[in-house]
Amino acid sequence: MAGFVPPVRTALVTGGLLAALAAVATAGLQLGAGSLDDPQHGAIFLELRALRFGAAVLAGSGLAAGGVLVQGLFRNPLASPSILGTTAGASLGGQLVLLLQGSFIVGVRPEMLLSLGSVGGAFMALLVLLALLRRGADRVTLLLTGFVLSTLLVAAGSFVVSVAQAQHELGRAVVAFTLGGLGGVGWSQVTLAAPLVAFGLVAAWSWSGPLDLLLSGETEAAALGVDVIRARRWIVVWVAILTAAGVALGGNVAFVGLVVPHALRRIVGAEHRRLIPLAALGGGVFLAGCDVVARLVPTRAEMPLGVVTGLIGAPLFLWLLRKTVMR
């Protein structure tokens, strides 16, 4: 029987993902409306596409790494970062900013408002969760609280969407944000999100050890030296930071945080020191690839990114599930 040697598999998968990243980068920079050879606008097209590619990689990395953390924390390979409510919080924050059109905030560049709203929304949801964790909520209570919080914030978001429909342009903008997309991404959003993703990834990676031990359940993890309550609290913070950055860049993009970690765990194993960086890379490749597809599909307006990730991610996930069941 062939051995299960994660380092070898990790090297192979890393090589494959880097090659895929290069291919997606090439396609992302070349494809789209307008030619790079245009003497007047070529440089601008290139800059916009590079920004968009960078934003896709950052958002995908953040969401996929967030997915690894929640799947490890809940010992459930089917958990998605949205399960804690921070994604819905980020989404609601962005929707509210659009609805109020930033009329209440002065001194902030308008294009930053949406991203700041998302980050603020995620952190508000995080504060509620942390307040509950202070009382030492167990894993199931945390899961249920996150679920209820998420449901509440999604309902509030739907309310915002319905109110926004009163004005045609505003309604379109709110729906477009809700469905996810990287069409209007600019330097300011990337500048805001990049440090959050970088910090979140390093912080999450540095908690690989406790995350590994938590896979054995809380009693065994505690017996092996994990301060379970402290670990759970910090992991929730890293999830909030990573998902806030992801939503701030690309809106509420479904499935990245679910499919990518699940698929990679099957290949390279569950050790987090390998899985977190690989999921970040894989999430970046997946989302940047989906963004290229979104630009290529011939529809009147550009296809929303959240629709593409769902259309590609859901069948992929079903295929993975089928393989798991048949194994």
Added chain:
Amino acid sequence: MSLEAREVTVRRGGREVLVDVSLDVEAGAVTGVLGPNGAGKSSLLLALLGALPDGLAKGEVTLEGRPLADWSAGERAQRVAYVPQVTELTAPLSVRSVVNMGRRATSGWAPWSSLGRDAVVDEAMARTDVTGLAERRFDALSGGEQRRVLLARALATEARVVLLDEPAASLDVGHALALYGRLRELARDGYAVVVVLHDLDDALRFTDRALLLEGGAAVAMGPTSAVITPERIEVVYGVTMQTDAGLRFEESG
């Protein structure tokens, strides 16, 4: 190395599952914790581990004279190891990675620590005869193999107190004998071994001392042969103990 429970009371789900139980865990001996289902055996083990979700209702557990709660989780893990009856670990991990988990509290929490080969891990794996499984997936092993890997993980902590919850449950007779043989070896090497058991025959053969629990209370504590007597077994388990042609139990009445 001393681990001691003093008049410990544990409340779970609104009722007392352990009442005023004391146990002094001795180095160089295998201590059996016996009793019928629901006697509080596993609760006592969790109390000794400091892993009860709601802590102790009364009493105290001390490690080297200091209350268990005063030790950090990492310090405790280097002194008291635990082998669960059933692990919740189902993630795809290699056997070596699982045994490596036992090194975390000692080697540090940084992702790059315990990356290389560790002599303590190698020794723990050799001692429990799982070296040949190092590159196999833990979740694909048989129950008996998993149990050996979990014992290796416990030994990799270098803790000198090892608590085991029904380690032979669901093992065939050969694997169970081998496992108890290993526990006896550990005791010979100076480890303090505490093992929750159901099988009284195994208790008589492989433990030096025993604590018999019933309904959360201690019925007897001492050398195993003195604890397991026909009178006590009839009272606690409701069965008649026959010792004339080997140990045999029959329903009373």
